[in-house]
Amino acid sequence: MSRKKSKSVAATLTTATCALLGTTSTTPVNAQEEDEWELDTALLYYNEDGNRVQDISFKMLANRNFIDDRVLSLSLGVDSLTGATPIGAIPFAGPQTFTSPSGNQVRTAPPGEIPLDPSFLDTRVALTANWQQPLGRLSSFNAGLSASSEYDYLHLGANFKLSRDFNKRNTTVSLGLAFAADELDPVGGAPTPLTPMLDVDDLSNRMGNQNKDVMDVVLGVSQIINQNLIMQFNYSFSSSDGYLNDPYKIVSLVDPVTGDPVPRIPTPGVDGPSHEYRFESRPGERTKHSLFGQAKYYMNGKVLDASYRYMTDDWDIDSHTVDVRFRWPIGDRSYLEPHFRYYTQTHANFYRTSLDSSLPLPPHASADYRLGEFDAITLGLKYGWKTESGNEWSARLEAYSADGSVPANLLIGSNQGGLEMYPDLDAIIAQFSYSFGW
Amino acid sequence: MTRPGRSTEIRKKNGHFEARFVAMGSPCEVLLESDSESNAAAVAGSVSTEAWRIEDKFSRYLPDNIVHRINNSGGAPVEVDDETANLIDFAATLYEMSDGRFDITSGVLREAWNFDGSDNVPADSEVDRILERVGWSKVKWNRPELILTAGMQIDLGGIAKEYAVDKAASEAAAETDDACLVNFGGDLVATKAPTRSKGWQVGIDALDQAQGLPQKLIRLQNGGLATSGDARRFLLKDGIRYSHILDPTTGWPVRNAPRSITVAADTCTQAGMLATLAMLEGQGAETFLADQDCKYWCYR
Numbered sequence: 001m002s003r004k005k006s007k008s009v010a011a012t013l014t015t016a017t018c019a020l021l022g023t024t025s026t027t028p029v030n031a032q033e034e035d036e037w038e039l040d041t042a043l044l045y046y047n048e049d050g051n052r053v054q055d056i057s058f059k060m061l062a063n064r065n066f067i068d069d070r071v072l073s074l075s076l077g078v079d080s081l082t083g084a085t086p087i088g089a090i091p092f093a094g095p096q097t098f099t100s101p102s103g104n105q106v107r108t109a110p111p112g113e114i115p116l117d118p119s120f121l122d123t124r125v126a127l128t129a130n131w132q133q134p135l136g137r138l139s140s141f142n143a144g145l146s147a148s149s150e151y152d153y154l155h156l157g158a159n160f161k162l163s164r165d166f167n168k169r170n171t172t173v174s175l176g177l178a179f180a181a182d183e184l185d186p187v188g189g190a191p192t193p194l195t196p197m198l199d200v201d202d203l204s205n206r207m208g209n210q211n212k213d214v215m216d217v218v219l220g221v222s223q224i225i226n227q228n229l230i231m232q233f234n235y236s237f238s239s240s241d242g243y244l245n246d247p248y249k250i251v252s253l254v255d256p257v258t259g260d261p262v263p264r265i266p267t268p269g270v271d272g273p274s275h276e277y278r279f280e281s282r283p284g285e286r287t288k289h290s291l292f293g294q295a296k297y298y299m300n301g302k303v304l305d306a307s308y309r310y311m312t313d314d315w316d317i318d319s320h321t322v323d324v325r326f327r328w329p330i331g332d333r334s335y336l337e338p339h340f341r342y343y344t345q346t347h348a349n350f351y352r353t354s355l356d357s358s359l360p361l362p363p364h365a366s367a368d369y370r371l372g373e374f375d376a377i378t379l380g381l382k383y384g385w386k387t388e389s390g391n392e393w394s395a396r397l398e399a400y401s402a403d404g405s406v407p408a409n410l411l412i413g414s415n416q417g418g419l420e421m422y423p424d425l426d427a428i429i430a431q432f433s434y435s436f437g438w
Numbered sequence: 439m440t441r442p443g444r445s446t447e448i449r450k451k452n453g454h455f456e457a458r459f460v461a462m463g464s465p466c467e468v469l470l471e472s473d474s475e476s477n478a479a480a481v482a483g484s485v486s487t488e489a490w491r492i493e494d495k496f497s498r499y500l501p502d503n504i505v506h507r508i509n510n511s512g513g514a515p516v517e518v519d520d521e522t523a524n525l526i527d528f529a530a531t532l533y534e535m536s537d538g539r540f541d542i543t544s545g546v547l548r549e550a551w552n553f554d555g556s557d558n559v560p561a562d563s564e565v566d567r568i569l570e571r572v573g574w575s576k577v578k579w580n581r582p583e584l585i586l587t588a589g590m591q592i593d594l595g596g597i598a599k600e601y602a603v604d605k606a607a608s609e610a611a612a613e614t615d616d617a618c619l620v621n622f623g624g625d626l627v628a629t630k631a632p633t634r635s636k637g638w639q640v641g642i643d644a645l646d647q648a649q650g651l652p653q654k655l656i657r658l659q660n661g662g663l664a665t666s667g668d669a670r671r672f673l674l675k676d677g678i679r680y681s682h683i684l685d686p687t688t689g690w691p692v693r694n695a696p697r698s699i700t701v702a703a704d705t706c707t708q709a710g711m712l713a714t715l716a717m718l719e720g721q722g723a724e725t726f727l728a729d730q731d732c733k734y735w736c737y738r
Contacts, residue, residue, distance in 0.1 A: 009726075010708075010712070010732065012531065012535055013535070013708050016528050017705055017708050017711075020524050020525065020527070020528040021601075021604055021605070021608070021705065022524075023608075026661075026704040026705055027660050027661065027704065028661065028704055029658075029661025029662065029702050029704045029709075030637070030658070030659035030660050030661060031637070031656050031657065031658045031659070031663060031733055032636075032637070032657045033655070033733075033735070034639070034656060036654075036655065065655060067639055067641060067655065068639065069635050069639065136453040137453025137454065137471065138453070168633075169633050
């Protein structure tokens with residue numbers, strides 16, 4: 001049949017079929033091909049100002065769709081971290097010398113700067129596998145395993161989730177459980193908490209491998225309010241126990257009058273720390289509770305996604321996170337998505353920027369800036385576009401800025417007030433993603 | 439009248455009911471998203487009743503129906519009922535649309551062609567002899583009266599299954615508001631999307647059945663899906679593969695026809711006819727389908 005004629009076939013056929021079936025109109029067909037494999041890949045670059053941490057990571061998520069709505073998800077992540085990170089010691093007008101984590105050499109921090117450990121270099125590989133399937137008409141079940149490995153850390157985890165629809169499927173309730181058994185094998189061995197940083201080659205206060213167990217429970221409710229609005233509420237409980245220290249973090253011992261680090265003389269003929277430092281000590285347990293609420297509002301292709309999280313734990317850290325994204329379509333195939341996030345937290349009850357050498361040591365102390373009081377703002381913009389075949393590209397650029405403060409009652413002596421005690425952090429994040437199926 | 443082997447099995451599977459029966463030589467199934475077994479039984483009952491009614495009425499293998507009367511009329515006029523007339527009108531439209539390549543009188547060509555995977559290709563003379571008894575243009579159709587030349591036959595098998603799926607699905611929709619999928623041997627209709635997922639998952643069979651897995655998964659929310667082509671029905675001689683799609687204008691298999699074409703359309707009938715018409719285009723199947731602005735999956 002001629003090309004011209006063939007074009008009119010569908011219309012003629014529709015009329016003839018309506019006459020045959022005795023119908024006047026039909027609902028248009030809605031059928032989509034489902035890719036057997038759906039792949040999401042992302043390349044991420046993260047860079048902290050001041051030659052601190054730099055991370056280049058690659059992530060890949062593969063979903064394999066099976067009949068009866070069963071899905072196998074596999075993911076792989078590779079991170080390559082380099083750079084330096086604050087070790088917890090306070091800055092000082094003179095140079096400070098530290099024994100490296102391996103215990104076999106010393107490093108000197110320049111005067112007036114927050115001391116960093118420059119030996120931070122790591123490659124992390126993470127794998128997850130997840131199986132999801134319906135259980136009857138209203139429920140679904142999800143189970144997965146995870147493992148990640150870096151040179152001083154091994155994580156093994158398992159997770160389960162059950163969800164059930166109610167209320168004509170407008171409400172979904174889910175219960176998730178996750179367990180992790182982690183093993184730390186720090187360079188040179190995990191230091192005994194609160195013991196001094198020792199001279200080179202003295203590993204007498206180092207312990208062997210350490211373990212940490214984490215259990216998480218998440219109870220979630222998602223509710224379709226109307227055609228445009230979906231809300232989600234989660235309560236999560238997390239309990240960790242075991243070795244919760246960062247084995248590379250220390251706290252300066254300071255003079256009660258000046259607030260300067262207490263000098264120390266290494267054993268003659270041996271290199272060692274120039275001042276008194278204690279390895280940090282965190283409690284062996286931590287319990288967190290968090291509440292999360294999210295609203296997604298759809299309006300003519302635009303999507304507003306706003307969420308808030310409150311977290312509180314028995315280390316007395318309380319945090320609030322507000323996250324807002326707005327997806328703005330440009331034409332049929334692309335969109336712009338600005339992102340704003342605000343985060344604020346109080347400090348842990350054992351957070352100390354330094355320890356008074358005239359007083360007995362407290363049972364727990366850490367100068368880790370991540371346990372301090374700080375606010376952080378993230379501003380970002382994402383641009384995504386879909387190819388004709390339905391594959392999606394996106395590019396994201398974000399700036400992160402964390403600004404911390406040390407409460408006056410944690411400052412000791414006369415000299416600390418004039419120093420920058422908290423290592424503020426500015427970082428940029430760039431990400432390219434590509435999603436495709438076949 | 440109940441014919442042997444006419445029973446329906448119902449069982450619960452993955453949260454929906456599944457009813458199975460055999461009609462028109464094909465395994466048939468009805469999937470119903472429902473909590474009620476009695477509802478499922480009622481829907482399955484009306485679907486299978488409709489399927490068997492259409493089979494009884496239009497099968498060319500049965501000795502007591504309208505098709506049999508027409509095919510054995512010996513050139514005498516036969517007056518047909520409305521439903522039969524509607525099907526014949528539809529067939530006449532398709533004949534015209536396809537320049538004579540969709541022809542319900544072409545069934546007699548099977549006397550020469552038996553697609554059993556062998557090299558049994560008939561002689562030209564044999565085909566030409568049979569072609570004298572083929573051609574809708576030789577039929578006098580003046581609704582409701584049909585006059586078929588003696589020796590000619592009609593076969594509504596190329597339309598009846600898809601027609602039955604659409605009719606049975608509308609019976610199901612009249613019976614229940616629950617989402618229902620009616621599938622007669624791979625030609626199917628979804629009345630609406632199941633609430634528990636994005637759509638009914640339908641697999642297009644792999645051409646190589648040994649692979650076991652469907653070649654493509656399709657999410658059907660509503661509408662029809664039909665497949666033309668059968669990887670196992672062909673002849674092979676001197677390195678040429680003869681598909682079982684016969685072109686009644688030549689009496690020979692369509693050259694370069696795809697092995698299988700699946701089309702999605704508003705109704706199963708439209709989907710099935712588009713797939714068949716595309717098959718008849720042979721090499722031009724994809725071009726034809728692209729012109730129809732429909733979703734299709736074509737395998738060669």
